[in-house]
Amino acid sequence: MLFTQFEFPIYFLCVLIAAWLCRGRRTRNAVLLIASYYFYAYWDYRFCSLLALSTIVDYCIARWMVRSTGTRVRRVLLLSSLVVNLGVLGFFKYFNFFIDSASPALQAIGLSGETLDIILPVGVSFYTFQTLSYTIDVYRGVLKPVNRFLDFALYVAFFPQLVAGPIVRARELLPQLATVPGFSKRRFYGGGQQMLRGLVKKVLLADRLGEAVDVVFAGPDLYSGITIWIAVLAYAGQIYYDFSGYSDIAIGAAKMLGYRFPVNFRHPYLSGSMSEFWHRWHMTLSRWLRDYIYIALGGSRVSQWVTYRNLMITMTLGGLWHGAAWTFVLWGVWHGFALAFERSFKNTVRFRLARPIGWLLTMFVILAGWVLFRSDSLLNAAGVLQRMVSFAEGVNWYPPLAIAALLCCVIEHVAWCTPLRRAMRLPINAWYSPILTTVMIWALLLYASRDFRPFVYFQF
Amino acid sequence: MKPTPVKPPTELGSPSVWSLLWRWVLGAAVGTSVIAVTSPLFLRSYLPLNADPVRGVWTLTPDSDYRWRSEGYASTAIGPFGMPGKTAGLPGTFSPQGDQAADFQHAQSPPIQIALWGDSQAEGVSVDDADKLFAKIETVSGGDLNVYPLARSGEDAADWVTQMPRVEEKFGLDQHVILVVEPADLLAAVGAPVAAPSVGDASAANASLASKLPAFVIQAARNLLREPDGATPRHLRFTVGPVPAASEQLGISDQSAVDQPTETSDMSDESQSRDDTALWVNALAAIRNATELPIVLLYAPLSPHILDGKTRWQDPTADQFHLMHDAAEKLGIRVVDARDELRDSVALDGCWPHGFHNGLIGSGHLNQVGNEILAAKLLEALSGPPGDSALRSIESRD
Numbered sequence: 001m002l003f004t005q006f007e008f009p010i011y012f013l014c015v016l017i018a019a020w021l022c023r024g025r026r027t028r029n030a031v032l033l034i035a036s037y038y039f040y041a042y043w044d045y046r047f048c049s050l051l052a053l054s055t056i057v058d059y060c061i062a063r064w065m066v067r068s069t070g071t072r073v074r075r076v077l078l079l080s081s082l083v084v085n086l087g088v089l090g091f092f093k094y095f096n097f098f099i100d101s102a103s104p105a106l107q108a109i110g111l112s113g114e115t116l117d118i119i120l121p122v123g124v125s126f127y128t129f130q131t132l133s134y135t136i137d138v139y140r141g142v143l144k145p146v147n148r149f150l151d152f153a154l155y156v157a158f159f160p161q162l163v164a165g166p167i168v169r170a171r172e173l174l175p176q177l178a179t180v181p182g183f184s185k186r187r188f189y190g191g192g193q194q195m196l197r198g199l200v201k202k203v204l205l206a207d208r209l210g211e212a213v214d215v216v217f218a219g220p221d222l223y224s225g226i227t228i229w230i231a232v233l234a235y236a237g238q239i240y241y242d243f244s245g246y247s248d249i250a251i252g253a254a255k256m257l258g259y260r261f262p263v264n265f266r267h268p269y270l271s272g273s274m275s276e277f278w279h280r281w282h283m284t285l286s287r288w289l290r291d292y293i294y295i296a297l298g299g300s301r302v303s304q305w306v307t308y309r310n311l312m313i314t315m316t317l318g319g320l321w322h323g324a325a326w327t328f329v330l331w332g333v334w335h336g337f338a339l340a341f342e343r344s345f346k347n348t349v350r351f352r353l354a355r356p357i358g359w360l361l362t363m364f365v366i367l368a369g370w371v372l373f374r375s376d377s378l379l380n381a382a383g384v385l386q387r388m389v390s391f392a393e394g395v396n397w398y399p400p401l402a403i404a405a406l407l408c409c410v411i412e413h414v415a416w417c418t419p420l421r422r423a424m425r426l427p428i429n430a431w432y433s434p435i436l437t438t439v440m441i442w443a444l445l446l447y448a449s450r451d452f453r454p455f456v457y458f459q460f
Numbered sequence: 461m462k463p464t465p466v467k468p469p470t471e472l473g474s475p476s477v478w479s480l481l482w483r484w485v486l487g488a489a490v491g492t493s494v495i496a497v498t499s500p501l502f503l504r505s506y507l508p509l510n511a512d513p514v515r516g517v518w519t520l521t522p523d524s525d526y527r528w529r530s531e532g533y534a535s536t537a538i539g540p541f542g543m544p545g546k547t548a549g550l551p552g553t554f555s556p557q558g559d560q561a562a563d564f565q566h567a568q569s570p571p572i573q574i575a576l577w578g579d580s581q582a583e584g585v586s587v588d589d590a591d592k593l594f595a596k597i598e599t600v601s602g603g604d605l606n607v608y609p610l611a612r613s614g615e616d617a618a619d620w621v622t623q624m625p626r627v628e629e630k631f632g633l634d635q636h637v638i639l640v641v642e643p644a645d646l647l648a649a650v651g652a653p654v655a656a657p658s659v660g661d662a663s664a665a666n667a668s669l670a671s672k673l674p675a676f677v678i679q680a681a682r683n684l685l686r687e688p689d690g691a692t693p694r695h696l697r698f699t700v701g702p703v704p705a706a707s708e709q710l711g712i713s714d715q716s717a718v719d720q721p722t723e724t725s726d727m728s729d730e731s732q733s734r735d736d737t738a739l740w741v742n743a744l745a746a747i748r749n750a751t752e753l754p755i756v757l758l759y760a761p762l763s764p765h766i767l768d769g770k771t772r773w774q775d776p777t778a779d780q781f782h783l784m785h786d787a788a789e790k791l792g793i794r795v796v797d798a799r800d801e802l803r804d805s806v807a808l809d810g811c812w813p814h815g816f817h818n819g820l821i822g823s824g825h826l827n828q829v830g831n832e833i834l835a836a837k838l839l840e841a842l843s844g845p846p847g848d849s850a851l852r853s854i855e856s857r858d
Contacts, residue, residue: 007696041700211819219769395810397821411729428480434487435494442495445680446503450688451818 001042001452003249004202011039012253015159025180029154032257039159040123047121050088053301055156057084058131062145064136074139079108081135091129092120097324123163125321127156130287134170151177160250160257164243164457166264166284173259181258189428191255193437198248200440205405206242206456207449209234209456212327212402217374220384225391227398228384232367234402235374237409242456243282267416272358274338274365305315305346311343312336322373327381331372338365499676504529506678508671510562512541514630515623519612527675531815531824532586543609543625545589561590573632574607578639581760581826582611586815590749591828593639596835605839611639617649621750628753632699635754637838638747641761643780647739649746740763740787748791756841757788760798762814764806771806775799796841801833 001008014034022028041048061081065074096115101108106113134155137143145458146152155173193359216223216231223231247264254261254440268280278286290299300307312333319332353361375381386392426433505527509518519542520526526536526544539546576582576594584592590599594609599841610623610633617638624636640646669678687694697703747755763775781797788795805811806822811831817823826834 006694007698010696011698039699044702045700046702205676215766215769215818215820219766222766222769222771395821397814397816399819402819408677431483431487434484435491438488438491439494442492442676442680445683446495446499446676450683450690 001039003246003253004453004455007042011035014258020183025178026150028180029177032159033150033154033157036154036157036159036162039156040162043122044119047119050092050121050124051127051200054085054088054127054131054154055153057081058135058156059146059149059152061237062135065135065138066145076442078135078139081132085128085132085135089124092118092124093187094320094324101326115122125160126165126167129167129168129285130161131156133167133288133292137170144362146170148178158254158259160253161261163262164246164250164455165282166247166250166261167288168261168284172262176259183258187258188256190425191252191257193426194252194255195249196437196440198245198250198252199444201241202244202247202455203245203444203448205408206238206240206245207451207453208401208405209238209241209409210453211449211451212399213238214376215399216377216397217380217384220366220380220387222395223387224394225387225389226398227318227394227396228387228392230398230402230406232374232384232388233406234399235370236269236367237406239370239373239456240265241409246455246457267413269363269366270359270413270417271362272353272355274335274342274362277362278335278339285318285321289314293317304344307343308340309456311340315339326378327372327375330378330381331369334365334369334372338369495676496674499679500527502529503527503675503679506670506673506675507538508668510542514541514626515610516626517612517619517623526585528585530586531817532827534586534588536585536592536593537589541608541610542612544583544585545592545595546607546609547589549582571604572606572634574605575624575627575631575633575636576607576609576639577615577624577636578611579615579641579645580611580613581641582639583609583613583766584611584826585613586825587828587831591831592785593826593834595829596831597838600832600835600839605842608633616645617647617747618651621747624750628751633753635756636751637756637758639834640757640759640784643759643761643777643784646747646757646784647743649743649750650739651746670733728742736783737786740783741790742774744784744787744791748793755793756838757784757793757795758798758834758838759784759795760802760813760826760830762823763799764803765814771822773803775806786820794841796838798834798837801837802830805829805833 001011016030018031018035019028022031037048037051040051058081061077065077068074068077099113099115103113134152135145137146140326146155151174154177155168155170158173159166161168190350213231216228217235220231244265251261251264262284263283264284266283268277271277271280294310297310297313298306299310302310313336314410315336316329316332319328319330319335322328322367324329371384371388372378372381375384387394415421423430423432426436465730505525505824507520507524507526510521511789514521520538522538522540524538526538528534528536536544537547538544549731574597576597582593584594589595592609594607597607606628610627612619620638627633628636638646682690685694686692759781761775761777761781764771764773766772785795802813805813811829812822813826813833814822815824815827817825
């Protein structure tokens with residue numbers, strides 16, 4: 001089920017009522033677990049088995065891990081968890097990619113190299129990272145394994161974050177699931193407002209921007225350099241408002257149910273550097289990559305060159321996590337290179353760039369990265385970049401709705417930098433809150449794109 | 461002195477729940493007013509419909525303004541008989557009832573009276589009145605033609621053939637011009653009702669709603685209760701997935717849907733071709749029989765267009781066009797083909813004759829450029845030799 005489907009408000013209302021009517025922790029968690037599995041089965045019930053498999057394996061391994069004292073056994077158990085989780089992820093997400101990529105080599109040694117007709121289970125990348133973080137934390141001794149299977153199963157399958165994050169750590173959510181949250185009107189209202197904000201971001205901004213993006217990226221050779229620049233800017237807006245809109249709905253829904261999720265975005269396009277960008281963009285993923293890959297590789301407590309290598313490896317894997325295509329890998333490499341370059345620049349040069357210059361450079365790097373991210377192939381990406389740089393001639397098309405949506409994005413970012421930031425949360429006591437809330441609800445009903453557009457991050 | 465007890469604030473920090481509730485009710489009313497005031501900038505209008513006794517159909521109410529806010533941003537003044545944009549030179553408060561319609565036809569009598577038929581492409585609500593096809597034809601003709609824009613969105617030949625005899629009697633028409641964008645629209649003429657369509661149909665419900673509710677309420681209800689196509693009632697699904705594909709639901713495999721029998725394919729093609737030809741002859745005969753006046757089919761398909769990021773120069777309905785052309789020739793209906801002019805506009809000038817739809821340029825309704833091209837092409841054809849049709853051209857009239 002998608003947050004933007006008409007069925008979701010009815011489903012969510014039922015879940016809200018049922019959850020708040022439950023007195024006991026066990027009943028409440030059981031209700032939420034059933035609701036979460038239904039949420040997932042709404043797309044395809046068959047893949048609930050994968051979710052259950054991942055849950056059972058990691059629950060058992062963590063329990064076993066805590067009982068065993070030998071380092072070797074613990075390591076084998078961790079390895080088993082990695083093999084199962086990454087095996088599932090690898091098969092469903094990367095099998096065809098690797099077969100495709102290795103096809104010439106396979107054919108050379110007489111193998112067919114045929115791909116399989118595999119459906120990518122929705123959210124597999126997200127819940128795999130969640131369960132992995134649990135097992136690794138237990139292995140590292142920073143987290144005690146949970147006794148109650150119900151709590152753990154709910155942690156893995158909890159519907160607001162199940163299919164596209166935010167990637168919530170076990171140590172953040174499991175303690176919350178161990179008790180019945182107290183009802184807070186303020187939090188309930190705040191959650192509702194955040195959900196509404198998320199819907200506005202997704203439906204009114206991201207989807208409108210997406211219309212222009214799809215058209216231009218379907219055949220970039222047709223359009224002029226200026227039109228392509230508009231499309232790339234629109235894509236930057238689309239992917240941000242799409243994903244941050246989703247995160248807002250997820251965080252808001254959890255808040256209305258009485259749970260806290262970590263923040264996932266803090267206006268990343270205001271960043272003055274690439275490292276700042278990754279502190280503001282998909283924050284739950286970047287801290288996962290930092291804690292479980294970058295630091296595991298040695299982080300920055302090693303020589304400069306090894307640090308650069310660690311950055312490159314981390315970001316390349318981050319790129320690969322997003323999708324099974326060379327464009328995503330190259331996007332990761334590009335960001336890794338930019339981060340390494342920035343670090344080396346800071347290490348060697350004594351002066352600091354003025355923030356506006358840093359912002360401009362950062363935006364260029366990010367936009368070039370989005371071209372790779374959005375393009376179907378490396379050839380297409382090269383073509384788009386070439387047309388952007390050369391301001392190539394072609395059809396000059398200024399999509400009015402996308403330009404209007406882009407303007408709204410700029411205004412929203414500027415407002416966030418001013419004291420209006422707090423007002424934008426629409427506090428319940430503020431006189432303008434009811435007016436703006438009503439306007440937003442009407443706007444959703446009136447100005448939503450009629451074409452159905454799933455969330456961009458669902459494909460990951 | 462004893463301190464005054466302070467009332468503890470509620471959890472939300474507001475004085476009371478009732479004042480908060482009151483504030484929200486008031487705020488909701490103000491918010492709705494904001495939408496009511498600003499929505500005309502962004503939303504199309506919903507006009508009450510008028511049962512036109514002359515045409516025998518529901519039309520937009522005369523003397524009202526119709527807003528279009530999609531790929532175009534235009535307001536259309538609705539003239540007598542629900543004609544979009546046709547108000548110049550006509551009595552301002554004209555209500556086409558009974559004998560008044562007859563008076564109207566004699567009030568203005570330009571040299572040649574033409575009825576323009578078609579669907580939303582000919583209706584042209586996405587461009588200003590001066591840029592609509594009928595207006596462009598009148599302008600390009602220098603006043604030699606008076607065009608009655610009788611096209612309505614969603615109509616096809618079944619609607620046109622029933623209205624043709626009724627309007628030509630009242631308007632004193634000299635000829636009919638049908639803008640053909642999708643040739644299949646003409647096929648509907650076969651089996652069209654002989655009698656005029658009843659005005660007591662389901663459109664009455666729309667007419668009633670539009671007169672009672674503001675446009676933004678209708679639009680919101682439409683978005684909420686209808687599927688994206690705007691016509692199918694919205695159905696909610698609460699069963700688990702996966703949802704079978706349409707072909708699976710019908711119990712046919714994709715392969716069987718694609719595969720065609722090969723042994724008798726040549727015979728089938730031949731017989732299919734014969735059937736198609738007969739179909740086209742029947743359809744155009746139905747149109748031909750609806751009137752004794754000359755008929756011109758102005759062919760302007762959605763071409764060129766962009767598909768999968770590439771400009772497609774080929775006419776997507778070229779096969780249909782050939783059948784239509786052959787049938788028209790047999791029946792003395794003139795066909796004016798504007799494809800080359802539409803194509804040249806893009807290829808030579810980079811000007812797209814169609815606006816945008818879903819963010820894609822060249823896939824929407826005819827824009828100012830497109831209407832200009834078609835008007836010029838039509839005038840050129842009408843000024844030229846009439847060919848095998850019984851067309852009365854401007855030259856012969858002069």
